[in-house]
Amino acid sequence: MNRLQKANDYIQENKHTVQSRPIYHFSPEIGWMNDPNGFVYYKGRYHLFYQYYPYDITWNDMHWGHATTENFIDWEHLPVAMANDKAYDANGCFSGSAIEKDGKLYLMYTGHIDPNMGFDRDEPEIAERQCVAISEDGVRFEKYQLNPVIGEKQLPEGYLICDFRDPKIVEADGVYYCVLSVRNTQRRGEIIMFKSEDLLEWTFHSSIYQSKFEENTLLECPDLFRIDDKDVLLFSEMPCDPEFAGEIQNKTVYVIGQMDFEKGHFLPESKGLLDYGQTFYAPQSTEGKEGERLLIGWMHRWHETAPPKEYGFNGMMSLPRKLDVKDGQLIQQPFIETDTYFSSIIADQHVQLDNGEELKFEGKPTGYMQVKIPTTSGKFEINLNKSGEKSTTVEVDIENNTLSLTSDYGNQGEIKVETLSVITQDEILLEIYLDLHSVELYLNSGEKVISFTAYDTDKGTDVVFGGTGVAPVGTAGQVPRPASFHLVYRD
Incomplete structure (x- = not known):
């Protein structure tokens, strides 16, 4: 043969x-x-x-x-x-x-x-x-x-x-x-x-x-x-x-x-x-x-x-x-028909989170997430595949104009984007595609992209947003402004 x-x-x-x-x-x-x-x-x-x-x-x-x-x-x-x-x-x-x-x-x-x-x-x-x-x-x-x-x-x-x-x-x-x-x-x-x-x-x-x-x-x-x-x-x-x-x-x-x-x-x-x-x-x-x-x-x-x-x-x-x-x-x-393939809208809302506040979804193994963040917002985290203390974490820091991805899965160090946008704009756009073993994150309609893979069998499916708040520059001691974003989540 x-x-x-x-x-x-x-x-x-x-x-x-x-x-x-x-x-x-x-x-x-x-x-x-x-x-x-x-x-x-x-x-x-x-x-x-x-x-x-x-x-x-x-x-x-x-x-x-x-x-x-x-x-x-x-x-x-x-x-x-x-x-x-x-x-x-x-x-x-x-x-x-x-x-x-x-x-x-x-x-x-x-x-x-x-x-x-x-x-x-x-x-x-x-x-x-x-x-x-x-x-x-x-x-x-x-x-x-x-x-x-x-x-x-x-x-x-x-x-x-x-x-x-x-x-x-x-x-x-x-x-x-x-x-x-x-x-x-x-x-x-x-x-x-x-x-x-x-x-x-x-x-x-x-x-x-x-x-x-x-x-x-x-x-x-x-x-x-x-x-x-x-x-x-x-x-x-x-x-x-x-x-x-x-x-x-x-x-x-x-x-x-x-x-x-x-x-x-x-x-x-x-x-x-x-x-x-x-x-x-x-x-x-x-x-x-x-x-x-x-x-x-x-x-x-x-x-x-x-x-x-x-x-x-x-x-x-x-x-x-x-x-x-x-x-x-x-x-x-x-280059896929996102609106057709991910058809079930779970959330479509404006969200503000103060220090320590969380927004949690009982997600599924796959999903699409669109997050629009005003540039006046504070710092916040998105925890993907959350299971107990484990997750893949996307942290957005508007004050310092950075984004980082870390994970308890896959044995990988921090991935960091030092500049969120090369174009002056009023908001930061994140689009996240979640599959069984991967995360693809598109920043500002594809100005920058992050890919991540992990084959761990113990990944969870919950999605958790957490606000950490950032005080406006020059106003030390005042109440931090909340993390603010507009969210669309589909599975």
Whole structure:
């Protein structure tokens, strides 16, 4: 039996054993999932491929899982698209992208060779080369007979084949370009670009972005797209070598600027974080049905405690996010029909809480919360998943213009946003999406986003608001003003 058929048979025979999958965040039917791959709108549906190992809840030989959707809530799981069954991808079909050409769907991915499977890294034995698979129907894929299409022959001197991966294809003026992550001989990360007329014959074009030596970072999963009159480059950062693991946090960055495809030159103008949490990595974008730019990312915290083995799965995707550029900043808004999906309004009211006062809801495992906070308000807390003394706590401090998230679940430190808004306004808007194992918080219609995950089995469902009050500046000794907010809560 071939590896592809073996994987699909295993899924069908064992998927009924899986427990506690997220309600509205995408997750695999069974097994391990990481990076989103091949995110594309094709033949009337959104296709999402992903790094996948169906046989266990830990990372191993990477396959490409596959699912489609029309609304990002209801998903159809399709057969595994690719397994590591060729000499050039024997140890994994690593991350890549998808593009339509002449009605066919082309996948470009990294064929990974590592006899030790990453557990005892020996760089001279590791090779990563770029490969292509093609489909007439978007379901069954044939790997190109002349794979790999980008390897040692196309990679210039000064770069290491052991870390050369994650192709993202874009088209500009009838020419195909591919941005790739690579480690240079200084052992630091770069994003380089190749070009092609047919998706099969590729030549090196340029290096479009280089990390600084002192940053000690490796760059992964690049993406490049245009919104209005700006080009946006995304990449995920990780320590370039194990000795920097304590000082470099895995995170995802955007750089807004201008891309000159003909010259192969990217001019950065501004830079920022895609997500302030520690559970958003390797995102990939696509052009949506109406021409909008959509993004989806892997929600996973590095070195996170795995879910209970009896759950039978590990990994989930973020909500899709619609992207816009405003005042040099990337704006991200959830791209699901919130008002339709979360239909039961539990509360819709103006609330004021003095020191020590609480407002409590008997919530459910999933929900949506919208909180509007006047900038004249005091300090307050939102306790999510409250159970006894345990909760995930969001603290908003209007006086100091900060927001922090801490949790008794998931063994994670404080996440802090130092500036709530870059735009002067009369209120702060929080939108919180709560699922079985995650919290996604959007600040001021997507100016900033925080993602959080925890698989603890003892999480509660209550939601508690608490006011702590802050005295107006210059009025020491007077009665603190109350925490004030307008609340909508749905499940």
